[in-house]
Amino acid sequence: MSKGPVMVSAEETAKNKAFMEQMAASGTERYIRRHSKQARWTHGITIIACILLCISGLFVFVPALAAAVGADTVFAIRMSHRVLGVIFVLVPLISAIMAPKGVKHIFKNLFDRWDSDDKKWMMLFFPYLFMAKWIHMPDQREVKSGQRFADGMLWFSGALMGITGVFLLLGTTLFDFGGGVYGVMLFLHDIGFLLIAVFGLAHIFLGAGIFQPYRGTAKLMFGDGTVSESDALYHWGHWARQEIASGENVIEKKA
Amino acid sequence: MSDKAILFDTSRCSACRGCQVACKCWNDLPSTLEKNGNPPTGSYQSPMDLNGDTRILISFNEEAGGSKGVKWAFGRRSCQHCTDAACATICPAGAITKHEATGLVTVDDSKCIGCQYCSTACPFDVPRYQEGLRTTVNKCTGCVDRIEQGLEPACVTTCQPDALVFGDRDEMIALAHERADFLKARGYEDAVVYGEDEMGGLHVIQVLKYGVAAHGQVENPQANPVVGLTQIMKPVTGAVTGLTVAGLAAMFVLGIGYKRDKLAYNPETEDTISVDTGQVVKHGDGQDEETVMEHITENLPGKKGGN
Numbered sequence: 001m002s003k004g005p006v007m008v009s010a011e012e013t014a015k016n017k018a019f020m021e022q023m024a025a026s027g028t029e030r031y032i033r034r035h036s037k038q039a040r041w042t043h044g045i046t047i048i049a050c051i052l053l054c055i056s057g058l059f060v061f062v063p064a065l066a067a068a069v070g071a072d073t074v075f076a077i078r079m080s081h082r083v084l085g086v087i088f089v090l091v092p093l094i095s096a097i098m099a100p101k102g103v104k105h106i107f108k109n110l111f112d113r114w115d116s117d118d119k120k121w122m123m124l125f126f127p128y129l130f131m132a133k134w135i136h137m138p139d140q141r142e143v144k145s146g147q148r149f150a151d152g153m154l155w156f157s158g159a160l161m162g163i164t165g166v167f168l169l170l171g172t173t174l175f176d177f178g179g180g181v182y183g184v185m186l187f188l189h190d191i192g193f194l195l196i197a198v199f200g201l202a203h204i205f206l207g208a209g210i211f212q213p214y215r216g217t218a219k220l221m222f223g224d225g226t227v228s229e230s231d232a233l234y235h236w237g238h239w240a241r242q243e244i245a246s247g248e249n250v251i252e253k254k255a
Numbered sequence: 256m257s258d259k260a261i262l263f264d265t266s267r268c269s270a271c272r273g274c275q276v277a278c279k280c281w282n283d284l285p286s287t288l289e290k291n292g293n294p295p296t297g298s299y300q301s302p303m304d305l306n307g308d309t310r311i312l313i314s315f316n317e318e319a320g321g322s323k324g325v326k327w328a329f330g331r332r333s334c335q336h337c338t339d340a341a342c343a344t345i346c347p348a349g350a351i352t353k354h355e356a357t358g359l360v361t362v363d364d365s366k367c368i369g370c371q372y373c374s375t376a377c378p379f380d381v382p383r384y385q386e387g388l389r390t391t392v393n394k395c396t397g398c399v400d401r402i403e404q405g406l407e408p409a410c411v412t413t414c415q416p417d418a419l420v421f422g423d424r425d426e427m428i429a430l431a432h433e434r435a436d437f438l439k440a441r442g443y444e445d446a447v448v449y450g451e452d453e454m455g456g457l458h459v460i461q462v463l464k465y466g467v468a469a470h471g472q473v474e475n476p477q478a479n480p481v482v483g484l485t486q487i488m489k490p491v492t493g494a495v496t497g498l499t500v501a502g503l504a505a506m507f508v509l510g511i512g513y514k515r516d517k518l519a520y521n522p523e524t525e526d527t528i529s530v531d532t533g534q535v536v537k538h539g540d541g542q543d544e545e546t547v548m549e550h551i552t553e554n555l556p557g558k559k560g561g562n
Contacts, residue, residue, distance in 0.1 A: 006536060008524070012526060030519075061489065124551070127551050179377070183375040197495070205507075212512075
């Protein structure tokens with residue numbers, strides 16, 4: 001849902017009409033570059049590892065599943081969990097080392113100031129999820145306020161899973177941290193799993209475009225990393241206008 | 256069959272370690288054949304601690320004092336077969352279970368997935384793992400296989416000075432108190448019965464001649480609190496994840512039929528335009544001025560001005 005019409009002067013209306021005609025005649029549509037190839041690959045590898053880690057972890061977390069498939073299979077799954085865990089930890093770390101500016105950019109956005117639109121967006125988010133047909137949301141900068149919170153929780157829970165996972169791996173192979181430390185790590189790993197399950201599912205629901213207003217957003221990370229002008233204006237209005245005005249990251253594709 | 260227990264009377268133990276040998280023989284557990292394969296312990300105790308091939312160990316502790324000038328405090332390091340067995344609670348594979356007929360905590364290593372959670376949970380630091388790529392738990396099973404055939408546990412059968420006795424748990428507790436009272440009457444004031452109430456009641460009842468600490472036992476053992484927390488996390492995670500999926504499904508259903516206008520931005524006029532209607536939907540890039548309630552209600556069906 002977009003906001004209702006705004007009255008503008010006749011001169012502006014004429015300019016807009018000419019602009020629209022020019023756009024239509026060009027046979028192209030504008031797109032904004034949003035995610036680099038490295039970011040997309042890092043995201044892709046990490047989430048595949050994350051999903052497989054969740055599935056393999058379930059065979060230890062849920063006793064009925066372990067009993068259903070047998071100890072030998074669970075052992076093999078546990079070993080695969082360790083390999084996947086190493087991928088889950090190392091790939092983002094290597095990527096971060098390769099692109100420190102990108103990491104800085106991500107965390108700058110995560111901890112960016114919350115303006116009036118951000119606060120309002122957050123307050124409207126839950127009503128919007130159930131009433132998207134009727135509620136138009138305030139414009140957002142590069143990362144929505146709710147996205148900052150949800151992404152932040154994913155970063156946090158991912159880091160929690162990674163760190164506790166390393167402790168659990170080393171605690172059963174190279175070191176003996178003692179039952180107390182191992183137990184706390186195990187509990188924190190369970191907490192991380194809960195957070196990953198909730199925020200990961202929500203992230204997939206929105207990011208993969210299962211939620212109707214977010215249709216097409218999957219292309220951002222699994223396509224060429226660009227977002228159409230229309231979708232950018234809908235999701236990140238302030239950012240889109242800034243990018244279109246600067247033209248730096250704008251490309252044109254055939255309509 | 257009522258709950259069973261092994262009674263270990265330290266005052267009768269000669270530390271011959273026949274129980275260690277009998278356990279290894281019955282359970283086909285090897286000992287190192289390497290010369291000095293077990294590191295020296297400074298006493299006759301061997302090996303240093305329980306390991307993947309050693310389920311029971313007689314510990315040696317010598318302390319100054321007592322009527323003879325020295326206290327020979329032998330201890331039994333092995334599974335205590337707790338009533339509230341944290342290892343069985345936390346085991347995700349059902350490899351460690353309570354034997355219903357006897358109350359002993361037994362192991363089916365064919366079900367073990369090698370997670371080592373039981374080691375975390377045990378307040379007595381008992382479960383050990385056999386070495387190899389696929390590590391499996393190894394701990395005292397209480398010889399339930401023998402008990403089911405009318406035999407006593409291997410360690411009990413072999414004990415020459417009758418320091419180990421097997422029978423109904425109630426009877427073993429009564430016998431233990433009798434022995435402790437006897438020892439106290441003989442001047443061993445620290446003699447105590449161990450295992451009656453610890454961890455909900457142990458199925459190894461001990462008469463500790465020189466007190467709990469001298470025989471290497473744990474004062475007031477408590478299960479790692481993490482055991483309870485991890486058990487809470489399973490239903491909580493299931494419930495919260497289920498609610499999340501249900502919520503997302505509801506959002507999807509309510510979103511069916513959603514559509515919105517295609518938008519374009521004219522930087523020259525700073526107007527955001529609906530491509531479908533040609534109308535300007537926003538001028539400039541200022542902050543939103545409507546209230547949250549206006550956002551929610553302005554486009555509801557039947558409201559004037561909705562689009």
